[in-house]
Amino acid sequence: MKTVSFVSRVICILVIFTLFVSIDGNRAEAAYTYQEKVNVDILNVRANAGTGYAIIGKLKKDQVVTVHANRQGWSKIAFGQGYGWVSSQYLTNVTRTGYVNATTLNVRSAPSTTARILTQVGTGTAVTVQGKDGSWMRVYIPSKRITGWVHGDYISNKAATSTASQPSTWTGYVTATTLNVRSAPSTTARILTQIGSGTAVTVQGKDGSWMKVYIPSKKVTGWVHSDYISDKSSASAQVVLLHNTNLRRGPGTSYGIISVEPAGTSLTKIGQSNDWIQVRRKDGVTGWVAGWLVGSAQSSPLKGKTVVLDPGHGGIDGGASGRLYVEKRLNLSTALKLGSLLQQAGAKVIYTRSSDIYVSLNQRVAISNQSNADAFISIHYNSCTGVCSGIETFYYSMSKDSVLARSIQNNLIKSTQLRDRGTKYGAYRIIRNNQRPAALVELGFLTNPTEERLIGSISHQKKAAQGIYNGLVEYLK
Ligand SMILES: [Zn+2]
Known part of the structure; x- marks a missing residue:
C-alpha cells in the first residue's frame, strides 16, 4: 500500500512538472506579439504559411505589422479583421526604447509574476522593447546584456528626467x-x-x-x-475613422487594445502625441488611435447620408451558382466591401443581412422603408441558360429610381471594364415595393465559366464595390 501510494505520488508530481515545462516552453517560443517592418517593395500576404496558399492582400515597404506566431519561415500577422501569413525573410524587427519608471523592476524569464527573476533594473534604465504578451513586455537591457520580461506598467516612452523637468x-x-x-x-x-x-x-x-x-x-x-x-476641445475637433481602428490605451501599437471602432465612427480629439491622436468616445471612454487612420469630419463626402445595402439571397437561399461559387457569398462579400467604403466616407450603412442568414424579401423591403435611407442597393450576381456576360442595373420607378440606376451602372462599367448591358426596367419586389430610391445590380454571370473566375476574385469585388460607391457619390452629391 505504502509503495503504491509513493509511486502514484511521484507520477503525479512528474505529470505536473511536465505540464509546467511545456506551458513555459510554449510561452518562450511564440506566445508574444512583436512589431516588424516590411523590407521589400511589395509583400504578398497569404491565407496560410506557404506560397501555395491564396494571396489575400499585399503590403508595401516599411509598413509595420504585428507578428503573432512563426511557422517554418512564415510569420502570422494581424491583417484586416483577422490574420495573414508572410514570408519571414521580408520582415525586419522593429524595436523602440522604453524607460523604467519603477524604483526597482524585476526582469523575469517569462511573462508571469511567478517566473524566475533574472535581474533587477532601476528608475530611468533604458530598455529595448521587442514585443509584448498581454500587459508584459519582452525587453533587452543593453547595460546588462540580458533579455527578459517586465510588466508594461513600469515602462514609459519618455525618459523620466525629461517629464520631471x-x-x-x-x-x-x-x-x-x-x-x-x-x-x-x-x-x-x-x-x-x-x-x-x-x-x-x-x-x-x-x-x-x-x-x-x-x-x-x-x-x-x-x-x-x-x-x-x-483647455477644452471644441466640437470642431472631431475626427472620423477611415478604417476599422483599434482604440488603444496609449500612443503606440505596443499599448493594449480597448476596443475596435468601426470605420465611419466619429470621435472627439482631445490630444496628440507624434502620429497618435488621443480621442474621447461618445460614452466618455478615452483612448488613442493611429493618426494615419483618421480623417476630419469635414472631409467626408457622404456625411449625413444613409445607404441600405441588400446582399441578395443568404442562408438556405443560395441564389445562382456556377462551377466555383454560390451567389449568396459573392453578394455578401461585395456588399461588405462597399459598406466599408461608404462608412469611410461618413455615410451611415444599414445592411439587410451582414452574415449568411435567410431574410425574406418583405423583411428586406421593410428595413429599407423604415430607414428613411437616401439610397437602397440590392447586390446580385447573374445567371442565364445561354452564353451571357456583363453587368446590368435594374430600376422600377422611372422618376424615383432610374437616375440612381444610371449613375451606378455607368460607374460600374468604368470601374470593372465588363460588358455594359445597360439599365433596365425590372418589377422585382425588392425594388417595386421600395419607397426609397432603389436599384438592383447584377455584377456578372456565374454561369459563364470565364466570367465566373473573374467575378469570384477579390479584385473584381473591390472594383465592383468602388464602382457602386462612385455611382452613389455622384448621385447623392
Ligand atoms: Zn440573385
Whole structure:
C-alpha cells in the first residue's frame, strides 16, 4: 500500500512538472506579439504559411505589422479583421526604447509574476522593447546584456528626467480659425507656422499673455497668444475613422487594445502625441488611435447620408451558382466591401443581412422603408441558360429610381471594364415595393465559366464595390 501510494505520488508530481515545462516552453517560443517592418517593395500576404496558399492582400515597404506566431519561415500577422501569413525573410524587427519608471523592476524569464527573476533594473534604465504578451513586455537591457520580461506598467516612452523637468505641461486647443505661431512672445516676431481651429498643442510655459506651445502635428515649438487657446476641445475637433481602428490605451501599437471602432465612427480629439491622436468616445471612454487612420469630419463626402445595402439571397437561399461559387457569398462579400467604403466616407450603412442568414424579401423591403435611407442597393450576381456576360442595373420607378440606376451602372462599367448591358426596367419586389430610391445590380454571370473566375476574385469585388460607391457619390452629391 505504502509503495503504491509513493509511486502514484511521484507520477503525479512528474505529470505536473511536465505540464509546467511545456506551458513555459510554449510561452518562450511564440506566445508574444512583436512589431516588424516590411523590407521589400511589395509583400504578398497569404491565407496560410506557404506560397501555395491564396494571396489575400499585399503590403508595401516599411509598413509595420504585428507578428503573432512563426511557422517554418512564415510569420502570422494581424491583417484586416483577422490574420495573414508572410514570408519571414521580408520582415525586419522593429524595436523602440522604453524607460523604467519603477524604483526597482524585476526582469523575469517569462511573462508571469511567478517566473524566475533574472535581474533587477532601476528608475530611468533604458530598455529595448521587442514585443509584448498581454500587459508584459519582452525587453533587452543593453547595460546588462540580458533579455527578459517586465510588466508594461513600469515602462514609459519618455525618459523620466525629461517629464520631471516639465511637470506643468497641458494640452490646449486652438479656438481661432487660423492662429500664427511665432518665434518669440510678440506680434512682431517671425511667424513660424499657422495652425487651424481645434489643433491640439502642448502648452509648455507662459510669458504675459503669450503661451509657449509645442505642436505635435507639425513638430514645431513657438509662441501663440493665450486668448486663442482653450483647455477644452471644441466640437470642431472631431475626427472620423477611415478604417476599422483599434482604440488603444496609449500612443503606440505596443499599448493594449480597448476596443475596435468601426470605420465611419466619429470621435472627439482631445490630444496628440507624434502620429497618435488621443480621442474621447461618445460614452466618455478615452483612448488613442493611429493618426494615419483618421480623417476630419469635414472631409467626408457622404456625411449625413444613409445607404441600405441588400446582399441578395443568404442562408438556405443560395441564389445562382456556377462551377466555383454560390451567389449568396459573392453578394455578401461585395456588399461588405462597399459598406466599408461608404462608412469611410461618413455615410451611415444599414445592411439587410451582414452574415449568411435567410431574410425574406418583405423583411428586406421593410428595413429599407423604415430607414428613411437616401439610397437602397440590392447586390446580385447573374445567371442565364445561354452564353451571357456583363453587368446590368435594374430600376422600377422611372422618376424615383432610374437616375440612381444610371449613375451606378455607368460607374460600374468604368470601374470593372465588363460588358455594359445597360439599365433596365425590372418589377422585382425588392425594388417595386421600395419607397426609397432603389436599384438592383447584377455584377456578372456565374454561369459563364470565364466570367465566373473573374467575378469570384477579390479584385473584381473591390472594383465592383468602388464602382457602386462612385455611382452613389455622384448621385447623392
Ligand atoms: Zn440573385
